[in-house]
Amino acid sequence: MSTESTTLGYNSKVEGEVVVTQADAVINWIRKHSVWPMPMGLACCAIELMAVGASRFDISRFGMEVMRFSPRQADCMIVSGTVTYKMAEVVRRIYEQMAEPKWVVAMGACASTGGMYRSYATLQGVDRIIPVDVYVSGCPPRPEALLDAMIKLQDKIGRESSVKNLTAPKAVAEKPAFAGKEA
Amino acid sequence: MSQADFASLKERFAYLTERDSADHLSVNCPAKHLLEFCTSLRDELGYDLLLDVTAIDWDVQTSPRFTGIYHILSTTHHNYIRIASDCLEDAQPSLPSLAGIFPAANWHERETYDMMGIRYEGHPDLKRILMWEDYPYHPLRKEFPLAGIEVPFPAADVAESANAKVLPAPMMGGPFVSPSGGTMREIEPQAKDESWTEKEEQH
Numbered sequence A: 001m002s003t004e005s006t007t008l009g010y011n012s013k014v015e016g017e018v019v020v021t022q023a024d025a026v027i028n029w030i031r032k033h034s035v036w037p038m039p040m041g042l043a044c045c046a047i048e049l050m051a052v053g054a055s056r057f058d059i060s061r062f063g064m065e066v067m068r069f070s071p072r073q074a075d076c077m078i079v080s081g082t083v084t085y086k087m088a089e090v091v092r093r094i095y096e097q098m099a100e101p102k103w104v105v106a107m108g109a110c111a112s113t114g115g116m117y118r119s120y121a122t123l124q125g126v127d128r129i130i131p132v133d134v135y136v137s138g139c140p141p142r143p144e145a146l147l148d149a150m151i152k153l154q155d156k157i158g159r160e161s162s163v164k165n166l167t168a169p170k171a172v173a174e175k176p177a178f179a180g181k182e183a
Numbered sequence B: 001m002s003q004a005d006f007a008s009l010k011e012r013f014a015y016l017t018e019r020d021s022a023d024h025l026s027v028n029c030p031a032k033h034l035l036e037f038c039t040s041l042r043d044e045l046g047y048d049l050l051l052d053v054t055a056i057d058w059d060v061q062t063s064p065r066f067t068g069i070y071h072i073l074s075t076t077h078h079n080y081i082r083i084a085s086d087c088l089e090d091a092q093p094s095l096p097s098l099a100g101i102f103p104a105a106n107w108h109e110r111e112t113y114d115m116m117g118i119r120y121e122g123h124p125d126l127k128r129i130l131m132w133e134d135y136p137y138h139p140l141r142k143e144f145p146l147a148g149i150e151v152p153f154p155a156a157d158v159a160e161s162a163n164a165k166v167l168p169a170p171m172m173g174g175p176f177v178s179p180s181g182g183t184m185r186e187i188e189p190q191a192k193d194e195s196w197t198e199k200e201e202q203h
Helices: A023-032 A047-051 A085-097 A106-113 A143-158 A161-167 B005-012 B031-044 B106-115 B154-161 B197-200
Strands: A038-039 A076-078 A103-107 A132-136 B025-028 B045-059 B066-074 B079-086 B094-096 B119-122
Touching: A023 A143, A023 A161, A038 A047, A047 A076, A047 A103, A047 A106, A047 B094, A076 A085, A076 B197, A085 B025, A085 B119, A085 B154, A106 A132, A132 A143, A143 B119, B005 B025, B031 B045, B031 B066, B031 B079, B031 B094, B045 B106, B106 B119
Parallel strands: A038 A076, A076 A103, A103 A132, B025 B079, B094 B119
Antiparallel strands: B045 B066, B066 B079
C-alpha cells in the first residue's frame, strides 16, 4: 500500500515493517495528537471550555482531554475570558513558566480584542502580552467553535519546522510582543 | 421602635435631615456623627445588616463633591434605611470607617476607596481591592475617562519581557450609554463618541 502523502511513504512490499518519513512529520504528529491544554479560565468563556471537556462535546476525541492546571505540564494555554490588567501579569507569568513548545488559543471576543470591555481595566487583547496562535470569535464561542480552533491549531502544529526549532531553540525573551502571526 | 420613621429618628438624633427617596427611609447624616448614629442604629434600633457602602461623585465643580452612601437592613423589622453623608473636603475626601461596627464594611470601603478615592479614617487595612496597588487614579471619579489613562504595566519585569503598557482602550465610536429618562426611543443606547483615544492605537 502506498499513500499520496508527501510526509509518509510506505509500501509494505518494499519496506516491510519500516516506515520512511521525515523527522518533522513524526515530531509534529506526536505533538499534535497529544496537546495538553492549560485552561486559563477568566470569565464566562471558561464555562464553554468546561463543556468542551465534558462528554457532550468531548475534547478527548482529539487527544486533548488532559487539562493540566500546572503550566509545567501543559503546552497549550487556552485564554478563555476577559483579561484585566491586574490578571494580565499572572497570565504572562504562567505563559513564561510553560515549557517549549507551547501554543496559545485566544478564546472569545474578550481574550482576542478586549471584547465589549473597552475600559480602563481591561487588556485589549491577550496578544499584547503573549503570542497567540489561534483566535476564536464569539461571545462566548460555541464549544464546536473551540474544537474547530483546536483542530486548526493541530494543523498549525503539523506545519511547524520542529527539527529546526530543536537545534536552535526560540529565545523567549527576544520574542516581540506581537509575535502572533508566525508562519 | 418597630417601624422607624423620620420624625422619631429626628427626635432622638437632632443632626439628621430627611432626604428625598423613592423607596425606603433615607437620611442625611453629618460625617462627624456617622459612627455614633450607625452604632445606635445597630445596637438600639435593630439595623444589624450592612448591605452596601458606596459613594456619589456629584461633579468636579460641585461642593460638597463626594457623598458616602450606606444601606442598612433590619433583619428583625425587615426595613431598610439609607444614610447619606457628605465628605467635607473635595480634594482629599474622607469619611469615618464603619469597619469597626460592621465587619461587612471592610471590603466595601476598600472598593469605594479604590474607585472614588474616599479615605475611610480608622479602616484597618485601607488598600485597593479591584485595581492593582500602584494604580495612580480613582476610575469612577467624574473626570476620569472610561477609556483610561496610560500608566505603567502593573509588574515591571512583565512589562519589560512582554513590552506591554496600560493604554487607553479604543472607544470605536463608543461608549454606548442610555440617557436616563425620556421615551423608549430617547433612552435607546447612543454613542458618545470618544474615539479620540484611537490616535494612540495607530502606532
